[in-house]
Amino acid sequence: MAGHDHDHDDDHKGHSHAVAADADRKWLWSALVLLSAFMVGEVVVGFAARSLALISDAAHMLTDTASIALALVAMRLAARPARGGYTYGLKRAEILSAQANGVTLLVLSAWLGYEAVTRLVSPPEVAGGLVLVTALVGVVVNVAATWCMSKANRSSLNVEGAFQHVLTDLYAFVATAVAGAVVLLTGFVRADAIASLVVVALMLRAGIGLVRDSARIFLEAAPAGVDPDEVADRMVSAPQVEEVHDLHIWEITSNEPALSAHVLVTPGGDCHAVQRELQRRLREEYRITHATLQVDHVGEDGEDGLLQIAPSSAAAAAAAEQAKTAGDAGRDHCGDVHGPVHRSGPHPH
Template identity: 80%
Template sequence: MAGHSEHPHTQAHDEHDNHTDHGPEGHEGHEDHEHGGHSHGGHGHGHGGHGHSHGVAADADRRWLTSALTLIVVFMAAEVVVGFAAGSLALISDAAHMLTDAASIVLALVAMRLAAKPARGGYTYGLKRAEILSAQANGVTLLVLSAWLGYEAIGRLISPPQVEGGLVLVTALVGVVVNIAAAWCMSKANRSSLNVEGAFQHVLTDLYAFIATAIAGAIMLTTGFLRADAIASLIVVALMLRAGIGLVRDSGRIFLEAAPAGIDPDALADRLVTTPLVEEIHDLHVWEITSGQSALSAHILVTPSGDCHAVRRDLQRRLREEYRITHATLQVDHLGEDDDQQLLQITDAATATAAEHCADSHGPVHRAGPHAH
């Protein structure tokens, strides 16, 4: 690829949706970005005309979350009073969990506001991962709280205190209604966001907990079996552990920049390398910027006579349509041209190694046909 030189990428901020491709067809090797239908080349910007779609508007998300927060805080205050009056650990644990519900929604609202801030300065992705921090905080809180409540519940199983079953039953039934209303409000928000999903899981877990507490109240009222209160608390603990582990696991994958769930990078590369004119793909990385927003980068080698621009557009289209990856950075080069500039050379597949392409290949080399990963 004669006469090729590196061009720094400059991010431009456009207020409209459609641009023509300003990059000259003669420029073969460069990096291109496509984010939400926006393709940024080394010489210009090609915007495909499809805007961003995130399901629910941020303002609508905030309204629904605020409605749920109001319901939870008002009921939580009443439940604390009734829980101590009835001597019920199940009610107190439900109230404690509702406190984490309220905290999780507040965190979600703050994180949403931070994530909406535009990218600037050193934060080139903006503060989108504030949502993941919020989700991880929610998960850790659930795990810590479940450990404390589990300890208390085991103690009550061994030596059950006197509990007013009637108060427990009535309060738990009201709690079921309140949590159904709060869960309904939150289901209207954009649950594809791990941040919103974390807060929703808090409320949903609390709903199940109130159902268990209501059953325990009915048992204590009709049979006098006081250990039912501690058993209900242990059911709450199990639900909290399940939700907390899921949130910590999912947020941890994003922080560790693992491939998005459901995407196998090797299988993805093997599919892309079958694209016409593509000879090799290496240095492929795929990760999530935040929940529901995947990104990919890769080095693509095409045949010497191939049109790099056409190949890049075809690959980005496939990534968008087949994998919903709309932020793709692809460095596209020709094979075997201009040895003086030390362009990457393709070698025989049987003898090629990652070291022939770069000092640190960051993953396997993908070519058409069977190959090792």
């Protein structure tokens, strides 16, 4: 039996964002055209009405169009095949796009928040009628754009980032329409600034979520909802598996998890059968279809990675002391094991 056995399962059938890339681009282009056309008119009306709420909506809409354009570029880059030093291709261009969208939302919310507070202290005159009419038109436009974006596959963090921009803008227009009606009916001009603060809160929420989720991918964290210790326990519970270490789980891009691990099987065990069983469990239970497993026999090359029964009491005492002070001592199969070691039976992890 070969000492090392590697397997790459490149079945990406579950990655629908790649399959539906052309359809996604069509819907994104539709939303981009709608928002761009309305944004130009809103800027003009916003300055004419002296409405910060409208101007903030227009500024947010500018980031909407930029985020969609960035998403389209990122999708094009991510579709390129892997070559040269980019062994995963440019799939993470989509995550860069999502992070850029999140950062722009945070920066813009800081600026608009400052402006809104300033206007609460010293409110200018606002043309409530213009604000109300423009905001109502904006609601219609953003409903159409949001519908277009919802047709794209939002499982991609890239598409989700652009969608969050547009959805936040829809809520913003609703708040602006309410503010316009309040100003028109009561003359309470501070309603415009209050509506802007509502927009700021929504932008902060969406921006923080995008930055957090994209940062998890860049930091090679396990996908949300996947517990590496649980995965290791399921792997080590498979027949003939004695130990799993050097387990790493990360995401190449949105909904494209990957896993690598070193697996030790019982002496004389069927490495190929163990590998197939582990691949099946990972695929069916955790939707991890891209897994690289190095499978070895326990005790191979004189290094079994497990504590052994020593031939003398002195050696046994030394081994016990080593285990006590170093926790997982004696697991030098890889020389430098990263992370916890998971073993079958009653051994502590």
